[in-house]
Amino acid sequence: MPSHLEELIAALRCLPGVGPKSAQRMAYHLLQRDRSGALRLAQALEQATSNIRHCSKCNNFSELEVCALCASEKRDAGLLCVVEMPADLLVMEQTQCYRGMYYVLMGRLSPLDGIGAKELHVERLLKRVQERPCEVILATNFTVEGDATAHYLATLLQSRDVRVSRIARGLPVGGELEQVDSGTLAQAVLERREVMA
Amino acid sequence: MPSHLEELIAALRCLPGVGPKSAQRMAYHLLQRDRSGALRLAQALEQATSNIRHCSKCNNFSELEVCALCASEKRDAGLLCVVEMPADLLVMEQTQCYRGMYYVLMGRLSPLDGIGAKELHVERLLKRVQERPCEVILATNFTVEGDATAHYLATLLQSRDVRVSRIARGLPVGGELEQVDSGTLAQAVLERREVMA
Numbered sequence A, B: 001m002p003s004h005l006e007e008l009i010a011a012l013r014c015l016p017g018v019g020p021k022s023a024q025r026m027a028y029h030l031l032q033r034d035r036s037g038a039l040r041l042a043q044a045l046e047q048a049t050s051n052i053r054h055c056s057k058c059n060n061f062s063e064l065e066v067c068a069l070c071a072s073e074k075r076d077a078g079l080l081c082v083v084e085m086p087a088d089l090l091v092m093e094q095t096q097c098y099r100g101m102y103y104v105l106m107g108r109l110s111p112l113d114g115i116g117a118k119e120l121h122v123e124r125l126l127k128r129v130q131e132r133p134c135e136v137i138l139a140t141n142f143t144v145e146g147d148a149t150a151h152y153l154a155t156l157l158q159s160r161d162v163r164v165s166r167i168a169r170g171l172p173v174g175g176e177l178e179q180v181d182s183g184t185l186a187q188a189v190l191e192r193r194e195v196m197a
Helices: A001-014 A020-033 A035-051 A086-094 A123-129 A144-156 A180-192 B003-012 B020-033 B035-051 B086-094 B122-129 B144-159 B183-189
Strands: A076-084 A100-102 A134-139 A163-165 B076-083 B100-104 B135-138 B164-167
Touching: A001 A020, A001 B035, A020 A035, A020 B035, A020 B086, A035 B003, A035 B035, A076 A086, A076 A123, A086 A100, A086 B020, A123 A144, A134 A144, A144 A163, B003 B020, B003 B100, B020 B035, B076 B086, B076 B122, B086 B100, B122 B144, B135 B144, B144 B164
Parallel strands: A076 A100, A076 A134, A134 A163, B076 B100, B076 B135, B135 B164
Antiparallel strands: none
């Protein structure tokens, strides 16, 4: 096998979820059917690695020292929503119901993957909280890791002079009791809210 | 979203089997956890696209005009084995039972994907056959497309002065009748061989 082909197959394996067989298939596809796509990808990788850093306020990916969202004067600086990943920020924005600021953890506590408090750079979040938002909304996922992360952050923040909340768990909009899993239903009962007449 | 990040996500979609969600996940992973892997991949893509071409004899990927296998004097020039992809050539070589030459189609007839005889560059194979091997062994896959390709090539080659064969179909080594699918078993009965006493 030509050595540059071997090297390409090895390099493709840095992509998550790509094993030896897929890497081989990808390399063959690029060389045989899409060389211009391969060159475009090479350029995009170089451009992105040299231009994209983390916003100094929200930790999201950004090409500027402070990203557009953090720099916006239309956002409510009193609210700070903590999410795991940039994709979570995007879906949150798509709801169009939240006008506060964000902090992106870029991960979650996951001891099995070697991600502890240090790897999450929690001290940067604590520094951010010192800028005194009124409320920190923990919007990590409702997975085991996401819940543990929220619990850990809540413990850290309780000594600070800030309100800490967690987004609600319950049935999805349009959800039917018959179709929802029993864990969600149990939580929905536990966290039931009084109905205003 | 930063524009270089958007461009990276778009560029990653040139990889086969990568949709918008996986592309986003890959981009986040590279930027967050493996920037050196991303740069290595960018270089490998550029090196491979500029250095890898097709061997003028066997059509396999090669960095030379004629690849090492075709240039070797130890191979039997009287045998020409036609395979679909470079990976097929590799598994064929791993058997260590074939010492002839190869021709790699780099695909198969697949009208639904827009791959006809022209896209397969069949005329290059015919030119290769003019160098007079004694026998052409059709080793395309036993899929609908692979079988159709073999049938098409056999029709093209029958007017030429060359023996054309197809690799055998039947039960795998260690295969049990109970476990094999009925199509394979039917073929194994049809293509039964006389037992020498």
